[in-house]
Amino acid sequence: MKAAIEVGHVVKRYGDLTALNDVSFSIEQGEFFGLLGPNGAGKTTLISCMAGLVRPSSGAVNIMGFDAHGDYQHARRQLGMVPQELAFDPFFTVRDTLRWQSGYFGLNKNDAWIDELLHHLGLSDKANANMRQLSGGMKRRVLVAQALVHRPPVMILDEPTAGVDVELRHTLWQFISRLHKEGHTIVLTTHYLEEAEQLCGRIAMLKKGELIALDRTSTLLQQLAGVKLSIKVYNSMFVAALPADVRALCAQAQEVESQKKLTFTLKKAHQVEHVLAAVRMAGGDIEDVAVSQADLEEVFVRMMQADSGLNGLGGHA
Ligand SMILES: Nc1ncnc2c1ncn2[C@@H]1O[C@H](COP(=O)(O)OP(=O)(O)OP(=O)(O)O)[C@@H](O)[C@H]1O
DSSP: OOOSEEEEEEEEEETTEEEEEEEEEEEOTTOEEEEEOOTTSSHHHHHHHHTTSSOOSEEEEEETTEETTTTHHHHHHTEEEEOSSOOOOTTSBHHHHHHHHHHHTTOSSOHHHHHHHHHHTTOGGGTTSBGGGSOHHHHHHHHHHHHHTTOOSEEEEESTTTTOOHHHHHHHHHHHHHHHHTTOEEEEEOSOHHHHHHHOSEEEEEETTEEEEEEEHHHHHHHHOOEEEEEEESOOGGGGGSOHHHHHHEEEEEEETTEEEEEEEESSTTHHHHHHHHHHHTTOOEEEEEEEEOOHHHHHHHHHTTTOTTTTTTTOO
16 A cells, blocks of 8 residues: 655755755554654644645655655645644635635535535534634634545644644544544644644654654653653752763753752653662752653653753752
8 A cells, every 4th residue: 555645855955954854754544643843843844845835955755656746736636734824815704715725626516525524623603704703713623624625535734723722622633533533644743742642643753854753652652751750859969979870861950949850751660769769879858759651741852852861950959
């Protein structure tokens, strides 16, 4: 079976800036795939390459076997894209907006499907409202409907729930999950790691234009996370005396009301005792200890701040 999306050695340069540096991976049909990375990592550039909106400096993207640039018409038909930006003709009604988009794909009798989309996105009673009369959240629902008017097998969502209220987020995810169950391939960029953790089967992480991790969500969590150990200490002068292996496990050190809170990300539970013993040996006066399962947020922060550990935090109170 051909891949839903094949990204092959994609490089994108803007002048001196390399926004994407030799990125390669493929997404199978039917996957729910997450693309994560901090601001400026290259996520939007990459999905714009997928949608044929940005031309790679070198390399290529294929959508269901069609070159996103060389065969734009065919590739675009396979793809529904929900962009970050809200951009509509304010004088169009919701229905006109969706009819216009259908016409772009040569679909002139698409009202039955448009009605279905409006229904599932809770927009039926807004069908004849002008776009400018809609709230931001409603406009975002129309963006989703617009991406789906031509029933594309592959759907790309660029931070679809940014700034959206809880209810809409819930409605959207219910609908997107349904599409996924029906066999659609879904690619999602998000800053809400919780969403990615719950929804995505695999996750790719981008950092400064490079692909730094790509794995099943569960594997990524197992391999890189594990246990989170937080300790509160009165006196943190001891930090400098901690052995290097323990310092390297420290993901975060912060001041909380004249106390120091150190957070360690550990792969195995038995390391908890090792860290606590090292803190005591170094003269740390432990006030409180909390152990919990690490989540994707920690994996992400850790990977993005790779080798930071206690460096730069000085280890002083
Ligand atoms: N048209 C452009 N011209 C010049 N530089 C650009 C252009 N588009 C993006 N960039 C730069 O490329 C880099 C990657 O940007 P991109 O928008 O892809 O990141 P992102 O991961 O989507 O970030 P965010 O989470 O903030 O949306 C950034 O440094 C950005 O400033």
